[in-house]
Amino acid sequence: MFHKILIANRGEIALRIIRTCKEMGIKTVAVYSTADSESLHVKLADESVCIGPPPSLSSYLNINAIISAAELTDAEAIHPGYGFLSENPIFAEICEKCGITFIGPTAESMRIMGDKISARQAVIKVGVPILPGTKEGVHDVNEAIRVAKEIGFPVIIKATAGGGGRGMKIVHSPAALPNAFATARAEAQSGFGNPEVYIERYCESPRHVEIQILADKHGNVVHLGERDCSIQRRHQKVIEEAPSTVTTPELRKAMGEAAVAAAKAVNYCSVGTMEFLVDKNNNFFFMEMNTRVQVEHPVTEMVTGVDVVKEQIRSAYGLKLRYTQDDIKIKGHSIECRINAEDSVKFTPCPGKITDHHTPGGLGVRVDSFVYTNYSVLPHYDSLIAKLIVHADTREEAIKRMARALDEYIVEGIKTTIPFHKRIMANKDFIEGNIDTGFIERLVLE
Template sequence: MGAAIRRKATPTATAPADAPPFKKILIANRGEIALRVILACKEMGIQTVAVYSEADRNALHVRFADEEVCIGPPPSSKSYLNIPQVIAAAEVTGAEAIHPGYGFLSENAHFVEVCQACGITFIGPSGEIIRKMGNKAQAKATMLEAGVPLMPGSDGLVETVEEALVVAEQIGYPVIVKASAGGGGRGMRIVNNPEELPDLYNTARSEAKNAFGDDGVYMEKYLLEPRHIEVQIMGDLFGNVVHLGERECSIQRRHQKLIEESPSAVLDPALRQRICDTAVRAAKAVGYYNAGTIEFLLDKRGDFFFMEMNTRVQVEHPVTELVTGIDIVKEQIRIAAGQKLSFRQEDVVQKGHAIECRINAEDPFKFTPCPGRITALHFPGGPGIRVDTAMHQDAVIPPHYDSMVAKLIAFGANRTEAIARMRRALDTLVIEGIKTTAPLHRRIMDQPDFIAGTFSTKWLEGYLEELKRDPTGDPR
């Protein structure tokens, strides 16, 4: 296993009066999401097992778990993505269930099936559901059958340049070529005219093959200034599916989100109801259970189109927790144990407004990674501020994984108060020794377009271009 199991002298706090759904859960992840799951388990009276790579030996999720197992060297392929090592850690510690967090093995259908074969509960949906919704072409076909609005595009995979030219002519330029098995902006190319299409089509296929081992691509109409709206859904094993409202995720760069909020400033009550009801219908169409997110693109006319489904807990789940008062991670655990949802749709009431800034260890202008040691650290507090992090002073951001330092979340009675509290929080955030995106987040909070809520998924890239032309605007 790479290291002996270490058990802490102080066990998890005594279980509450109601028996916990599991006695012991292994968290197959690292960083803030691993710590988030551990804290939820502590409140539920569930013991936890942390797995870690050699690079994370001194990480907080390792410190605060009841047991810890080293599963390999720093590269994720040899540790956090090493299915035999993760399963062995669960078996040797007697963990009944595995929470995958997000990333790594969280949407790996094979891993889910291995867990099942070994008698270990996977805290998430079935492998069949993950496989169906993870393949974008198959997901689109499923949504079409369920009557969920889809972006005009190809009927399945586009196999040749000649076929791509025909599809593009039918749906109209601009179009976007997307990897069927992809995500995170990889294997995507925007095409504005027929002359560009052959080269960009081939580039998308090549990138998809390198990133995902699958060069299948499909095509969609490309919206010029869309909003990215996602709906948090929860389902149980009894067929109950509810939504927890929407999140606005349009402040993003190259399909990577920087700021998320709930509710969206652009949805009126009628449109909110339509988009949330559609998300529930989409989830029911695949028999979905546990936590998941249905993602849509929204155009200026108020029409929305299915984009994809994330079959796991999202990075930005805290904003939904703050406006609904529902602990999504605890609910995931209960559902996996076979319990019914602890609430009905009519019990879900959104109150106030929440905004999340993803603080990454990156140059705030160039977005280049800045791993290293944190030499000084102070996280903000005060009314309405939540910080989800696994960082501490002298912690090291390793170069092997994503560069997230913390999720800074502000909650207020309304959007204006939430923005004001986020400004205050960013002003009192201290992170030294590495560069972070915090200065850029602070500038965004003062931008008129952001304050007015008049932005699209393209807004941030335009703002960054403005900063390049104005040296005094460099967020560093």
């Protein structure tokens, strides 16, 4: 096994990786910006190296500085976490050229699945269902109008690169398309350095359901069931749960087999997630693949007992999977609330000093966080400060456990989204499982 791993990330995911490495007997190296010198991942790693000033481009996206830190500390591998360089094929290639193992898929797999057009083409070949849409990028507004009319309105325009809702516009009529097309291309260029977009039929009121997969370098792939990520705001996930209330054993089997087939189609060899939309008739359609560990992986860990990060490290080292599909059993129900340093009404960032901090505990409660009393939440990075995860025998019990845990959670000095999560846990439609990707928009209007 690896002797030492450098974690090219920060915050809760860096700390999450450090914990698994310690349990595996692997030494860790934390990298940090000057603003992050007091962060918990820096304190708990075996070694730490400052890689630049606060802006991400000068630190956590600074490939030269990260590679230098790995060489300086004799780290054999780099774990990118999520975000930052985690889905950057150039970074993966540079690691390989420097004799450092990139803990993730190959650059080739990342390129195929990181581009939504090539990803769609890859999964079509193995029979994975997709929504009707263009097979290539659309570059001209007149072509966009023609294609949209053929597909049928409403349609959705999507950036071929990136995600998170940028470069994504829903269009209900031909008249609205020119402006939406221009805006989507501009957002795609600004966000991802690539203005290319494609068009597909818009699936109205869908569930966002994803399948976690594990794959090794020997061609073995298994899935760990599904997560429901329908509770989202502006295409950003807010609450995730496993399993999904919409999933039947038959649907789980079909989606799981599709996810495994898609992974094998691109010779995938790490952990990853296949994201699907599920319509009102329980038809599912491939949306995209995330070629990294995801924020919401803990709910899958809670219902399967599988340490996703550990399996990712083992796979990168070249070991075979320890599980067959028959070994994977779903037990109970898990819910994750993303706790952000944001105003829970306006959803605006709220950086500042935490003057008092107490995390909840008890049976079936897990908190993945990196903040503490007197820690200052920084304005330079994502506002996520913690993930509160619960597990119980049933969904009803999990909701009650989450509500109890939220009541115990104390964060003073800044505003957080804890009050908003409390509101959702008490919402009748959420409790009854009547949810889709428009849930929060409806809730805000109540």
